[in-house]
Amino acid sequence: MELLSGGEALIRALQDEGVEYIFGYPGGAALHIYDAIFQQQAVEHVLVRHEQAATHMADAYARVTGKPGVALVTSGPGATNAVTGLATAFMDSIPMVVISGQVQSDLIGTDSFQETDMVGISRPVVKHSFMVKSAEEMAEVVKKAFYIASSGRPGPVVIDVPKDTTDPSYRVPYAFPESVSLRSYNPATRGHPRQIRKAVDLLLAAKRPIIYSGGGVIQGNASEPLIALAKRLKLPVTNTLMGLGAYPSTDSQFLGMLGMHGSYPANMAMHHSDLIFAVGARFDDRVTNDPSKFCPDAKVIHIDVDPASISKIIPAEVPIVGPALPVLTELLATLEDRLKEAPELVDEAARSAWWSQIEGWRSHSDFDHDQRHRNEAEGIIKPQTVVQALYRATGGDAYITSDVGQHQMFAAQYYRFDAPRRWVNSGGLGTMGYGLPAAMGVKLAFPDAVVACVTGEGSIQMNIQELSTCRQYGLPVKIINLNNQALGMVRQWQDMQYAGRHSGSVYQDSLPDFVALAESYGHVGMRVTDPAKLDEAMAEVFSPGLKDRLVFLDVAVDQNEHVYPMWVRGGALRDMMLSKTERS
Amino acid sequence: MRRIISVLLENEAGALSRVVGLFAQRNYNIESLTVAPTEDATLSRLTLTTLGDDKKIEQITKQLNKLIEVVKVVDLTEGEHVERELMLVKLRAVGAQRAEIKRTADIFRGQIVDATESAYTVQLVGVSSKLDAFLRAVGELSILEVVRSGVSGLARGEKVVSV
Ligand SMILES: Cc1ncc(C[n+]2csc(CCOP(=O)(O)OP(=O)(O)O)c2C)c(N)n1
Ligand SMILES: [Mg+2]
Numbered sequence: 234m235e236l237l238s239g240g241e242a243l244i245r246a247l248q249d250e251g252v253e254y255i256f257g258y259p260g261g262a263a264l265h266i267y268d269a270i271f272q273q274q275a276v277e278h279v280l281v282r283h284e285q286a287a288t289h290m291a292d293a294y295a296r297v298t299g300k301p302g303v304a305l306v307t308s309g310p311g312a313t314n315a316v317t318g319l320a321t322a323f324m325d326s327i328p329m330v331v332i333s334g335q336v337q338s339d340l341i342g343t344d345s346f347q348e349t350d351m352v353g354i355s356r357p358v359v360k361h362s363f364m365v366k367s368a369e370e371m372a373e374v375v376k377k378a379f380y381i382a383s384s385g386r387p388g389p390v391v392i393d394v395p396k397d398t399t400d401p402s403y404r405v406p407y408a409f410p411e412s413v414s415l416r417s418y419n420p421a422t423r424g425h426p427r428q429i430r431k432a433v434d435l436l437l438a439a440k441r442p443i444i445y446s447g448g449g450v451i452q453g454n455a456s457e458p459l460i461a462l463a464k465r466l467k468l469p470v471t472n473t474l475m476g477l478g479a480y481p482s483t484d485s486q487f488l489g490m491l492g493m494h495g496s497y498p499a500n501m502a503m504h505h506s507d508l509i510f511a512v513g514a515r516f517d518d519r520v521t522n523d524p525s526k527f528c529p530d531a532k533v534i535h536i537d538v539d540p541a542s543i544s545k546i547i548p549a550e551v552p553i554v555g556p557a558l559p560v561l562t563e564l565l566a567t568l569e570d571r572l573k574e575a576p577e578l579v580d581e582a583a584r585s586a587w588w589s590q591i592e593g594w595r596s597h598s599d600f601d602h603d604q605r606h607r608n609e610a611e612g613i614i615k616p617q618t619v620v621q622a623l624y625r626a627t628g629g630d631a632y633i634t635s636d637v638g639q640h641q642m643f644a645a646q647y648y649r650f651d652a653p654r655r656w657v658n659s660g661g662l663g664t665m666g667y668g669l670p671a672a673m674g675v676k677l678a679f680p681d682a683v684v685a686c687v688t689g690e691g692s693i694q695m696n697i698q699e700l701s702t703c704r705q706y707g708l709p710v711k712i713i714n715l716n717n718q719a720l721g722m723v724r725q726w727q728d729m730q731y732a733g734r735h736s737g738s739v740y741q742d743s744l745p746d747f748v749a750l751a752e753s754y755g756h757v758g759m760r761v762t763d764p765a766k767l768d769e770a771m772a773e774v775f776s777p778g779l780k781d782r783l784v785f786l787d788v789a790v791d792q793n794e795h796v797y798p799m800w801v802r803g804g805a806l807r808d809m810m811l812s813k814t815e816r817s
Numbered sequence: 818m819r820r821i822i823s824v825l826l827e828n829e830a831g832a833l834s835r836v837v838g839l840f841a842q843r844n845y846n847i848e849s850l851t852v853a854p855t856e857d858a859t860l861s862r863l864t865l866t867t868l869g870d871d872k873k874i875e876q877i878t879k880q881l882n883k884l885i886e887v888v889k890v891v892d893l894t895e896g897e898h899v900e901r902e903l904m905l906v907k908l909r910a911v912g913a914q915r916a917e918i919k920r921t922a923d924i925f926r927g928q929i930v931d932a933t934e935s936a937y938t939v940q941l942v943g944v945s946s947k948l949d950a951f952l953r954a955v956g957e958l959s960i961l962e963v964v965r966s967g968v969s970g971l972a973r974g975e976k977v978v979s980v
Contacts, residue, residue, distance in 0.1 A: 356834065357838060360885070381885060415885065416888060417827055417885060417886055417887060418885050539883070541879035541880050541882075544872075545876060
């Protein structure tokens with residue numbers, strides 16, 4: 234058997250896992266590992282400028298490929314810088330493996346230089362973590378980490394690696410385990426057939442059913458059966474922020490996103506439904522508003538791979554524990570069997586009554602975004618129209634990453650995602666600074682794809698240093714900066730709840746010249762302020778001539794714009810503000 | 818409602834901290850906690866008592882089950898069970914108090930396991946409410962120190978919690 238040092242074994246195990254990229258940043262405790270990276274070609278290391286960015290790149294790589302992303306950081310400050318990225322991945326159930334260097338074993342616990350209890354500090358935001366005890370167990374730990382990260386409800390896993398376990402002078406026989414089994418970890422692989430039959434019965438009996446689907450459908454690669462189910466029973470569909478793209482947004486049965494900034498028809502249809510078919514969604518508080526007022530007439534079918542998500546917030550009549558793909562596939566088959574025997578079970582009359590009610594909400598006169606946000610008249614660019622222009626310029630076919638704030642909601646509302654894994658954003662943690670590194674991770678995963686980051690001048694500055702990484706690795710992502718010269722979402726809340734006292738949400742003329750900034754990193758910077766020039770500028774960003782360049786488009790947008798609909802705090806889903814003055 | 822939850826846990830470094838951390842992180846309450854290796858050296862048995870309604874307890878058991886190192890979780894209070902707690906109490910014992918404490922200990926089937934001229938240490942085993950009752954009976958004034966093991970329990974009958 235081949236003899237490898239622990240550091241070499243670690244990297245070899247990553248190769249054996251099929252890892253393409255390690256996003257990382259070196260330091261003392263990780264140097265043996267870095268030396269092992271240097272001496273091979275199979276895994277490429279991407280040197281970031283801040284460890285947080287490494288974790289977001291790994292996370293976004295995972296979101297679009299479905300394969301765990303890998304980040305490598307050193308001990309102490311390297312490890313703590315990775316915590317935000319771990320929490321981001323954890324909240325959105327993203328498979329990721331973060332390898333952290335650790336001080337040598339005999340120094341652990343002595344407050345030695347750059348020592349941090351990484352296993353302890355990351356514990357609440359990881360699916361699991363390992364501290365490597367010896368070079369001998371390196372390959373096995375890696376195998377387990379990847380298995381845990383990517384199976385069941387996915388999540389980030391930390392491997393903390395004391396420096397002595399990677400010592401180049403100590404070599405051990407290397408063998409990559411063929412399989413892994415953990416007696417205490419056996420995630421469900423299919424749903425219970427009896428529960429699936431019950432779900433079919435409820436679906437057939439419902440008069441006003443609706444599909445509410447989330448990130449679990451995307452993670453679980455279950456778009457196809459979801460669409461088939463919706464089509465078969467003519468069900469209206471709403472997606473969560475995390476679930477956008479699981480059902481084609483341009484399809485007539487799609488009602489838009491639901492929740493705090495959800496569309497009027499989606500929130501109204503949810504509220505008035507008599508059956509919620511929830512799949513891969515977790516009734517997050519940004520979806521339910523006040524749970525006691527949530528969808529008063531609805532029974533709930535809840536499909537989730539994580540039993541703890543079911544009946545956590547809203548009790549489910551029919552809980553089904555299992556991954557979305559096998560459950561939906563089996564459910565479809567069961568449904569077909571029932572309909573073969575008794576096609577009359579589909580209540581066409583009820584369904585068409587339900588749809589005409591929904592069409593009523595759709596045509597609600599107060600709710601016409603496109604109309605309301607015409608900007609030309611006012612001579613100032615409305616942020617919503619920037620996303621619409623982006624959609625047109627990319628033919629709806631780009632990967633869109635986002636940061637956190639108003640721009641994120643506008644991106645979610647106005648870019649129409651027709652395929653899963655195209656919309657990449659930090660939904661659960663709401664991490665400003667996610668967007669740019671995420672775009673970079675996507676671009677590395679799919680070099681030929683068009684990748685745009687919709688950001689704000691606040692968020693982009695949280696990881697702006699990665700423009701340098703983009704330069705080093707030639708990552709021509711497009712940055713669309715909705716520059717409202719304010720922490721817009723904070724400002725909006727202050728307008729709505731604090732009588733317009735903008736405490737800590739404005740910068741007082743301290744913003745950089747983003748065009749010059751982009752140029753100083755060797756990229757292309759552009760700025761647009763005139764609504765009439767918006768489409769032209771957007772077309773240039775995506776023009777063939779700039780295909781291989783990172784373009785930073787700084788767009789001056791209306792600072793006073795708010796995101797609507799916005800629900801009324803403590804209300805039901807139907808309680809929304811539709812503009813600064815209109816209430817649902 | 819008070820519940821006794823029994824957990825089989827991989828006997829590994831850090832496993833206990835995940836359980837305790839989970840309770841802190843999710844704002845669940847821990848009344849008592851005991852943990853020790855079992856007859857199988859690779860496993861620890863942890864018993865904890867907590868308070869919560871059915872919904873809360875369901876979440877607690879589900880979240881515990883999600884921890885990778887947790888092998889099995891059982892809510893003992895769902896069925897017939899035996900529960901015991903051990904207590905050692907050091908009491909001031911001078912003059913007439915000595916006989917009184919001895920008598921009280923006898924009533925509660927306690928044993929005096931250490932004695933000096935001015936103090937007794939009484940050992941008591943039983944359900945937690947019995948230990949509470951003993952403490953009330955001897956009165957605050959004579960209590961010098963109390964240490965309790967926390968609750969341990971097993972299901973009644975043939976039922977076992979095993980891998
Ligand atoms: C790291 C982090 N800090 C603070 C917040 C709270 N927060 C949410 S949105 C927002 C403002 C974002 O400003 P900007 O990126 O300019 O976006 P805008 O809302 O103006 O479109 C803030 C501060 C957050 N989500 N993340
Ligand atoms: Mg802003």
